[in-house]
Amino acid sequence: MKKKHIITRRTAIISGLSTIGAVLLNGCTKPAPPTYGNILRMGDLFTYEAQRALLDKRALSKEYNQGDISSFPATGSINPADSSKPGFNKDYELLHKNLFSTYQLSIEGSVARPGLYSIDALQKFKSRTQITRHTCEEGWTAIAEWTGVPLGLLLQHAGIMPNARFVNFYGYDNYMESIDMIDAFHPQTILAYGMNGKNLPIQHGAPLRARVETQIGYKSVKYLKRIVISDHFIDTGDSGWAWYVGI
Amino acid sequence: MSIDRSTFSIPFLNIMFNNAANQFKTYHSTWVKVSHWVGTLAFILLLFTGIEILMVHPRLYWGNTGNDLTPALFELPISRNFQHGGWEKSQSFFNQPNSPVSASRTYDIFNQNGWGRSLHFLSAWVLVIIGIFYLVVALFSGHIKNQLLPKLNELTFATFSKEIKEHLRLTIVYLKGPQYGLMQKISYLMVIFFLLPTIALTGITMSPAVTASHPYLLQLFFGAQSARTIHFFAAVLLLLFVLIHVLMIVKSGFKKQMNGMLFNK
Numbered sequence: 001m002k003k004k005h006i007i008t009r010r011t012a013i014i015s016g017l018s019t020i021g022a023v024l025l026n027g028c029t030k031p032a033p034p035t036y037g038n039i040l041r042m043g044d045l046f047t048y049e050a051q052r053a054l055l056d057k058r059a060l061s062k063e064y065n066q067g068d069i070s071s072f073p074a075t076g077s078i079n080p081a082d083s084s085k086p087g088f089n090k091d092y093e094l095l096h097k098n099l100f101s102t103y104q105l106s107i108e109g110s111v112a113r114p115g116l117y118s119i120d121a122l123q124k125f126k127s128r129t130q131i132t133r134h135t136c137e138e139g140w141t142a143i144a145e146w147t148g149v150p151l152g153l154l155l156q157h158a159g160i161m162p163n164a165r166f167v168n169f170y171g172y173d174n175y176m177e178s179i180d181m182i183d184a185f186h187p188q189t190i191l192a193y194g195m196n197g198k199n200l201p202i203q204h205g206a207p208l209r210a211r212v213e214t215q216i217g218y219k220s221v222k223y224l225k226r227i228v229i230s231d232h233f234i235d236t237g238d239s240g241w242a243w244y245v246g247i
Numbered sequence: 248m249s250i251d252r253s254t255f256s257i258p259f260l261n262i263m264f265n266n267a268a269n270q271f272k273t274y275h276s277t278w279v280k281v282s283h284w285v286g287t288l289a290f291i292l293l294l295f296t297g298i299e300i301l302m303v304h305p306r307l308y309w310g311n312t313g314n315d316l317t318p319a320l321f322e323l324p325i326s327r328n329f330q331h332g333g334w335e336k337s338q339s340f341f342n343q344p345n346s347p348v349s350a351s352r353t354y355d356i357f358n359q360n361g362w363g364r365s366l367h368f369l370s371a372w373v374l375v376i377i378g379i380f381y382l383v384v385a386l387f388s389g390h391i392k393n394q395l396l397p398k399l400n401e402l403t404f405a406t407f408s409k410e411i412k413e414h415l416r417l418t419i420v421y422l423k424g425p426q427y428g429l430m431q432k433i434s435y436l437m438v439i440f441f442l443l444p445t446i447a448l449t450g451i452t453m454s455p456a457v458t459a460s461h462p463y464l465l466q467l468f469f470g471a472q473s474a475r476t477i478h479f480f481a482a483v484l485l486l487l488f489v490l491i492h493v494l495m496i497v498k499s500g501f502k503k504q505m506n507g508m509l510f511n512k
Contacts, residue, residue: 041365
């Protein structure tokens with residue numbers, strides 16, 4: 001028989017104090033991106049902490065109407081199948097040849113069920129369509145309609161572990177970016193396979209790209225190959241660019 | 248027997264607020280000097296990095312969207328990115344006339360935003376923090392009421408015309424410390440209560456995380472690109488203010504003014 005649980009004043013105080021202690025301790029050991037002793041990275045970290053403390057973490061970015069869809073430059077790597085372009089990748093060239101029919105996204109790391117997902121498999125999940133504004137660090141903006149699977153849904157399906165802290169995106173164009181769990185589980189963070197009612201075009205990241213609507217464009221990795229869930233910050237060195245770009 | 252009142256004052260507050268209520272003060276308070284110079288440093292860094300950021304995309308727009316494939320309000324000839332035109336043949340998103348298009352670059356643009364953006368935001372934090380410190384002390388010490396708000400008897404046509412003439416002739420009368428002229432008071436109040444809040448708010452209206460939480464900012468400034476354009480014009484006005492400010496300092500006695508803002512002379 002289950003022991004009856006009585007909350008006395010003493011146990012309440014003790015458990016209350018230990019909870020506060022655990023929260024404080026957790027606050028101190030919370031994984032944060034490294035600053036490399038660089039004052040600019042320290043400023044970025046301050047912006048990250050301030051935005052996380054002051055802003056509503058679940059608030060949705062403004063969604064627009066069909067008529068607001070605008071022209072949209074394709075920048076960064078624009079075709080990893082083109083050997084003359086930066087970000088060329090032989091594996092992607094092969095995928096491109098058979099029209100992505102053999103494409104599989106790998107989800108690995110701190111998940112109970114690592115696995116491979118074809119576009120067909122991803123399209124079986126409940127999809128989300130959103131018309132949002134893309135903000136490029138260069139200064140321009142563009143509005144497009146994106147259709148895809150919410151990243152949070154996929155992470156739950158893969159059995160994300162409680163120790164997970166970062167989601168790392170790896171693109172076929174050899175580009176890598178990571179986001180924290182707050183952005184990963186944001187309702188508008190999706191893996192998009194559709195753009196403006198059609199399949200995602202090559203120059204915008206076919207067959208699958210990330211859309212992180214609460215951050216600047218360079219977090220929305222194109223040509224997704226692998227998603228690695230990690231319990232620590234995967235440090236690839238100071239790129240000279242801010243890791244957190246909610247601003 | 249008389250008691251020396253200063254025995255009971257708190258030394259720190261004494262330094263901070265000494266005779267702040269006295270409108271005929273002849274020297275600047277320490278907190279004014281500290282916020283002035285920290286703010287100056289932040290402004291220089293913000294201006295420098297702001298120009299760098301603008302050089303990467305020297306086109307300005309109105310509304311929520313704007314990019315190289317949409318028309319600009321105007322374009323500034325301030326980097327090799329100006330009218331670069333290096334775009335591949337565009338592709339339509341929809342099978343209809345006037346469909347929005349996509350195209351990719353054939354041109355390697357100037358872009359130093361890695362450090363530019365991070366230094367811009369770091370300096371913005373410095374300006375915001377020193378700005379809030381200044382505002383709080385200025386409001387509670389009576390600095391705004393006593394030194395910055397024009398007195399009723401000052402607001403006359405005669406004072407206006409006299410000061411405008413003086414400014415146009417560049418014959419600025421040197422006044423000690425925070426004994427400001429009418430034009431000076433009005434321009435300082437405009438900078439503190441209008442230009443700086445506008446540039447800070449339009450700045451964060453360009454942030455995707457901030458506008459998700461505070462969508463009314465997008466309405467207030469007519470969209471993300473409008474906010475960027477207003478941010479640019481606010482910066483131009485602030486720069487104009489700084490240039491005139493420095494000119495007035497030079498014309499009214501550079502050495503005396505610098506001594507006043509650095510030391511208590």
